[in-house]
Amino acid sequence: MGLEKLHPFDAGKWGKVINFLKEEKLIADDLIVQAREATDEDLLVVHTRRYLNKLKRKVLKPLRTQTGGTIMAGKLAVDRGWAINVGGGFHHCSSDKGGGFCAYADITLAIKFLFERVQGVSKATIIDLDAHQGNGHERDFMDDHRVYIMDVYNRYIYPGDGFAKCAIKRKVELEWGTEDTEYLQKVHTHVEGALNELKPDIIVYNAGTDILDGDPLGGLAISPQGIVKRDEVVFKAARSRRIPILMVTSGGYQKRTARIIADSILNLHNLGLIDKELVTSGAENPKVEQMIRETAKDLTNLSLQ
Template identity: 65%
Template sequence: MADDDQPDHENPSETDKHIKLDRAASALSNHRTQLYFDVAETCWPLIYCSEYNISFWGMEKVHPFDAGKWGRVYEFLKEAGMIRDDTTVRPREASADDLMIVHPKRYLDSLKWSITVAGITEVPPVALLPNFLVQRKVLRPFRYQTGGSILAGKLALERGWAVNIGGGFHHCSANHGGGFCAYADITLAIKFAFEYCGISKAMIIDLDAHQGNGHERDFMTDDRVYILDIYNRGIYPHDGYAKRGITRKVELQHFTEDSQYLELVRRHVEGALNEFTPDLVVYNAGTDILDGDPLGMLSISAQGIIERDQIVFQKVRTRSIPIMMVTSGGYQRSTARIIADSLLNLRAVDLISSEAAENAPLVDPGPLSSKALLKSRSDGEGWFSKLRRNCATSTRSSTQEDFDDPTELNEGAETGMPRAVSEDLGRRNRKDTEID
């Protein structure tokens, strides 16, 4: 077999598989997570925070993936008046204990080597960075998005639907990352829902242009999970071994167009739901099927993507099955607008709604107390706040836990201080404006 046709490690016996399942169940039963929490009814079940976005001195541009698309989707939805900051759910960062529900310590330890992360993200210069920077600038955004996917499962079961504006790392399995996917958020979301929400069956509808080999490897022997995967057979990852985990496989040719594609989506989503009745659907809604995508190599129009999402939501929601959506791949700048337009369309056709969020009054924070004002200034994002934090932490030890927020980082190196601080403060003082 070719390398991509090999299992992550040795091919396990049936006994080994059951032992692994028992160990996973035991780990979950002893685990307490902060990723599940109660969400106000006045919030849309839309999950996002600014920590999703990846930016490290332009190196992220080496990869064709738009590492800031999640923030632009969010801004488009705000501009359209659908959501506000106070009606959006902010997730928490997945901890090491959360991740170890799926990932062995051996895999997580491998991420402490920058060269490993460089291979996963396909950005070679990352290998040259100190790992504490890689943890903060690359892996921390992935951990926030993973936390968002896990929370989306809970919210979907409570509200009928949920959308994580990030996530969809479908190339990452328990033991192996790749394809810009460092954590197996889909696998984690389902396993958390099994344990904490009491579901017994789940379905993955993976409509990203690429085969979802990560979750396919993870659930290959788990008959509680049904996987429908419609993908371009001629592109990465060519994972023949993982294909054994697909319940309903639909392979596309290069440059498949709207009419053929949408007919296949209608037929096979319907067929999958007729064969299997899940308690939760995880919809991996990659937009790399867009015409012109350099990696997806399909020819689906923007309107075709919007119609695809409507088909999936309509067929799932008319059966009263909870659905969570993650946004996955999409390698053109226009995909952020398409994702936002698709969500706006789902709202317009009443496939997603939240009456309480729609009617939520504007929150007036009111005047800040002196103590709160000082706290807001110390946590501010202005140059002066950053300079204060940088000076305050400059004498601390650089030793820190792998998953801590490393405030010891030289913020000046990130933002161009202190010269930029000096110039900016000078301009602001001349204008007699407030610094923070």
């Protein structure tokens, strides 16, 4: 609708990631679990009816589909050990308030769905490595001791939510222009520390690429190689402890971020941290079909598992 000209977000990022992975022969159409749009019933698990009624629902259908993808990917992660929603990560949205391109609280929704509907999932750790503070999920889980939040962000940029910071169990505030060496050392130290402090039943990894050098909103200076290494650090920590991990791609406001996300997923595969054998979206897998039926009706976007 031309809205992409009014803000720096690359609205085609997610499709580009999928296309890059197809070009590299990592995935094919029959190896993709296709996300379904989150229904009102799904969204009301977290959001109030009053909040939902305020939103322009037709325009936001792609965001509801990505939200459905995050919920589905959470279930798939528990079932298979890992899942990546090529989209999602709307970490500025809480139950009653959106913000920062985020209209639906998909991280909160995914965790609450797992707590309520998946046996054996009672503790979650959010590792938020987007350049911005994840104030949405922090507000939602402020008093919920089942959820451990680690957040690494540029201290000087949006949203600067002092109240939400009270929910962060492991807070790492970065300076303008932080580069690879310092950044990766802090990520490694604090990811290990967080998972040693509490072993969760699921990790939700918010893997924003707005930490990339030159990002107009992030204010950090991480190289493409640094982002690939960052994701590797998080997945190695999760897999070495046999903790299921759900990754969402969150912010990233440069045209080259899609290629970097694809390169990172390829690196995870090449290192054996994710499997090439993927769950199909067809009726051959009744478990996945059941997951899909539980989440929504319309399919649009793509969720990769």
